[in-house]
Amino acid sequence: MFKRAFKYYQSFFLLMLIVYACSPTSAYRIRSFLFDGVPDPNEVIVVNIDSTNNSIDSTENNIRLTKPDFYKHPPYAKKECSSCHDRGAMGKPKLDLPELCYQCHEPIERQYPALHGPVSSGQCTMCHSPHQSKFENLLVIEGRNLCLNCHEEESITGKGIHLNITEESCTKCHNPHGGHDKFILQKETCFNCHENKKPVNEYQFVHGPVAAGECNLCHSNHDSSSENLLIIQGNNLCLNCHKTSDIIKSEPHLANKKQMCTRCHDPHLSNNQYLTLNLKKDS
Ligand code: HEC
Ligand code: HEC
Ligand code: HEC
Ligand code: HEC
Ligand code: HEC
Ligand code: HEC
Ligand code: HEC
Ligand code: HEC
Ligand code: HEC
Known part of the structure; x- marks a missing residue:
């Protein structure tokens, strides 16, 4: 999976490296999560059989396999691949990000006076899978780890954060897309x-x-x-x-x-x- 994905990502990844190397954000770590969260549509879904769970439906005496729950992006679920890919070039997005997403979603810059770094540079897929994910909102990673992929844990949590509400999520205070100022907070937060x-x-x-x-x-x-x-x-x-x-x-x-x-x-x-x-x- 990794090898195959790497082919598709090679040019994208190199581009990312250039972008990162030239930007003030080069200190942020680039992790392999770039490759995760975008499941290969042809991949055989590994079926989890939870031994503690009823994998056998006794009423019908049928074997019912508990599939992993995936949140599917509607255009992907409906096989509207062509809304994002040209036929014949499947795997290569037909538009640059974020325009690809703004075909259907309201541009984020219209919603907030200040944008989060990766949103202003159109890196939607650093946080969202365009196809499907096991996490809500098509997120590639859940909770604070989504944020700590780019933000150095030590500098953010080193002195502790407001009680332990971050155990729930950083998004209890920060809006992941933008806010009224550079700290991407809502006035109401x-x-x-x-x-x-x-x-x-x-x-x-x-x-x-x-x-x-x-x-x-x-x-x-x-x-x-x-x-x-x-x-x-x-x-x-x-x-x-x-x-x-x-x-x-x-x-x-x-x-x-x-x-x-x-x-x-x-x-x-x-x-x-x-x-x-x-x-x-x-x-
Ligand atoms: C909402 C837009 C969108 C839709 C709809 C969509 N894709 Fe994609 N697809 C993308 C983007 C964006 C990437 C590149 C992923 C990245 O940049 O992280 C991608 C990557 C891919 C790749 C290569 C990466 C991988 O997953 O291994 C394949 C293959 C692919 N798409 C197939 C499909 C197929 C088949 C469909 C329809 C069932 C589809 N896509 C529907 C946006 C979309
Ligand atoms: C062809 C139209 C289309 C395109 C292109 C598209 N989306 Fe969507 N997206 C939808 C629809 C329809 C929904 C479900 C209704 C809604 O929440 O607005 C949705 C929902 C979502 C959700 C919420 C999912 C949830 O679990 O509630 C996210 C996140 C998302 N899209 C991200 C993206 C990203 C990132 C891109 C670009 C890579 C993108 N979308 C491109 C149509 C599209
Ligand atoms: C830093 C990570 C991150 C980036 C980058 C990001 N998002 Fe999100 N997005 C989230 C999170 C987290 C949520 C879940 C909602 C919440 O917690 O407020 C979300 C929710 C969404 C939703 C569904 C809910 C809503 O607000 O409508 C859509 C659609 C969406 N994002 C689209 C996008 C698009 C398009 C881009 C690129 C322009 C993008 N996102 C970039 C983290 C991100
Ligand atoms: C893809 C990498 C990436 C992810 C994931 C990410 N960020 Fe960021 N974040 C950035 C970049 C780049 C900046 C802009 C840094 C700058 O301008 O110095 C930034 C800026 C910020 C700022 C403003 C800092 C300042 O001093 O201006 C806050 C707050 C923030 N991010 C919180 C979050 C939270 C909360 C999450 C998780 C929902 C998150 N980030 C996820 C890359 C990321
Ligand atoms: C209780 C609300 C709250 C929570 C929870 C929270 N933050 Fe913050 N954060 C703030 C506020 C307010 C600021 C503005 C400056 C300050 O108060 O230090 C800020 C500033 C930041 C900054 C920019 C300044 C800096 O220290 O570099 C980043 C990056 C950041 N937060 C990321 C995160 C991440 C990642 C998480 C989750 C691990 C998180 N925050 C959890 C409220 C919060
Ligand atoms: C998810 C809920 C939540 C959010 C959001 C939140 N707080 Fe709190 N805060 C609490 C709880 C719970 C306490 C402990 C009980 C109390 O004193 O009210 C607390 C306590 C505090 C304290 C007292 C801390 C101490 O050492 O005694 C301060 C100051 C504070 N919050 C400021 C803020 C600020 C400023 C923000 C916005 C950036 C914020 N909080 C956002 C839930 C929250
Ligand atoms: C012993 C009680 C007390 C203390 C201590 C105190 N204040 Fe006051 N302050 C008052 C009262 C009473 C007023 C109303 C002024 C009047 O009636 O003339 C006031 C008025 C003010 C005002 C508005 C009017 C003015 O005089 O400028 C400011 C600003 C102010 N205080 C700031 C401070 C700050 C800053 C400190 C600490 C360095 C402080 N106060 C310490 C009692 C106090
Ligand atoms: C970030 C800046 C800031 C800090 C810190 C700050 N103040 Fe103020 N304070 C203001 C502003 C702005 C006003 C409104 C001035 C006006 O309306 O003329 C104000 C008004 C006041 C007033 C009322 C004055 C009047 O004339 O009605 C008092 C009293 C006061 N502050 C006391 C304090 C005390 C006590 C502290 C420390 C706990 C403090 N301030 C810290 C910015 C600040
Ligand atoms: C001018 C400075 C100042 C500003 C602005 C300020 N606070 Fe405070 N806050 C304090 C001080 C000083 C204390 C310590 C309590 C005391 O000495 O009375 C405190 C204590 C608190 C506490 C814990 C004790 C209590 O009163 O419950 C909370 C919660 C809190 N602040 C929340 C907030 C929130 C939310 C905001 C924004 C709406 C805010 N503060 C804005 C100065 C400030």
Whole structure:
């Protein structure tokens, strides 16, 4: 399978090498997964017989083989090979990526202001099989390993990530295609789970960066070793944006120079002017 696939991929692979060598992304590893996930349509499907499972349907007394579950791409399942390949040149896509996919799918750049690297370079098949896959969404690999194929594990997970939600998937926070900024996050990402930080009407006062949905101006989601995932601990977090000279002008500050800002202010939301804490609604 590998050898045969290699023939088809040889030129594609060389091209990829050139692209990788010339781009700032050359540090990313190119793995053999390039060859996986695109099952040969002529390949004999190996049938799994799960010994613990009922492979024999006793009611009908027929042997029922449990086939691996494949998610099939509709045009492939319907044998509309010609929507992607010219007859006589089967195996060679008839258009470049991503145009091949955009014959039927809405171009991704229309959906997001910022695109993920491999999407902007049209490498859809680095993540999706065009034919079929045993994973949902025709993915070539499942879960975080899809991402860690290109992103160095050490630099992403080295300091830990926001609790252990990455055990589920990186896509709990990142959109694999694009987002509102280069970090390919949705403004709503954090609110999916932290609804109580959402600037809703019951809070009259919302802190500037929270109103902008920019949680990452204060939180570092890739460093779970820091308390509350803060990028800077203590008052320097606040003084990163607020000038000390402005702060010390007012009465309460002059009298409490050494105190933590968060002793008196909520960093997120409040129904008190100046985000002060005492009358803060319970969140
Ligand atoms: C949605 C587009 C699409 C459809 C439909 C499609 N293919 Fe493909 N096919 C591709 C792409 C893209 C590649 C190259 C894979 C890559 O770049 O990773 C490919 C690769 C191949 C290859 C060579 C690689 C391999 O799998 O070993 C063969 C053979 C092939 N296709 C046959 C078919 C046949 C037969 C059909 C119809 C039953 C079909 N394809 C339908 C897009 C498609
Ligand atoms: C000939 C039309 C056609 C082309 C070309 C095509 N697709 Fe699709 N694709 C479909 C249809 C139809 C569906 C099912 C409806 C939907 O989800 O939009 C689908 C669904 C998908 C899905 C979701 C599958 C799931 O499990 O929900 C993915 C991922 C996908 N396509 C990727 C691609 C990629 C990558 C390419 C290019 C290599 C491509 N498609 C090219 C028609 C096409
Ligand atoms: C970095 C990996 C990656 C790349 C590159 C990628 N995708 Fe996806 N795609 C995903 C994942 C993961 C999902 C599953 C949905 C989710 O988790 O948000 C998905 C879902 C989809 C779906 C079905 C759901 C939807 O959003 O409509 C389509 C269609 C699709 N991708 C098409 C494409 C096309 C076309 C390209 C190339 C322009 C592409 N993808 C490039 C990872 C990728
Ligand atoms: C095919 C390789 C590939 C895969 C797979 C991949 N990425 Fe990427 N990713 C890239 C490239 C290339 C960039 C652009 C890097 C740059 O511009 O410095 C990038 C950029 C990013 C960025 C923005 C980083 C920055 O500093 O601009 C994030 C966040 C990201 N990827 C997350 C993910 C997640 C989450 C997944 C899995 C769903 C994933 N990536 C899968 C190649 C990949
Ligand atoms: C809790 C949400 C969350 C999860 C889960 C998450 N990220 Fe991130 N990621 C972020 C945010 C927010 C940023 C923006 C900068 C920051 O906060 O460090 C980011 C930044 C990045 C960057 C660019 C900056 C860098 O450190 O190079 C990459 C690449 C990245 N994430 C990949 C991943 C991968 C791969 C996974 C899964 C293993 C993942 N992320 C899981 C929220 C998350
Ligand atoms: C999939 C759900 C989920 C998503 C998405 C998510 N979180 Fe969380 N987060 C949690 C859970 C669960 C906890 C622990 C319980 C709690 O304190 O609410 C938590 C805790 C936290 C904490 C406290 C950590 C500590 O050390 O005590 C911070 C800060 C945080 N999240 C920020 C964010 C930010 C910023 C984002 C968006 C980039 C985000 N979260 C996205 C589920 C999520
Ligand atoms: C201006 C900086 C700043 C911004 C922006 C910010 N936070 Fe925080 N966050 C903090 C600080 C400081 C703490 C530590 C708690 C404290 O001292 O009151 C914290 C604590 C948290 C906690 C854990 C404790 C709690 O209150 O539940 C969560 C969850 C959290 N933030 C989520 C978010 C989310 C989601 C966003 C984006 C909507 C966000 N934060 C934006 C500064 C910020
Ligand atoms: C990323 C930049 C940033 C950081 C970090 C930051 N702030 Fe702010 N803060 C703002 C912006 C922007 C406003 C809105 C300014 C305006 O509306 O005039 C604001 C407004 C405020 C206000 C209300 C001022 C008013 O006149 O209504 C208070 C109080 C405040 N911040 C306290 C804090 C505290 C305490 C911290 C640390 C936990 C902090 N800020 C960290 C950017 C920041
Ligand atoms: C002892 C409680 C307390 C502490 C500690 C405190 N503040 Fe305040 N802060 C207040 C009160 C009360 C106001 C309302 C101002 C007024 O009524 O004049 C205020 C107002 C503000 C304002 C808006 C008006 C102005 O004076 O500029 C900002 C911004 C602010 N604080 C930031 C900070 C930062 C940053 C820190 C930490 C370095 C901090 N505060 C520490 C109580 C405190």
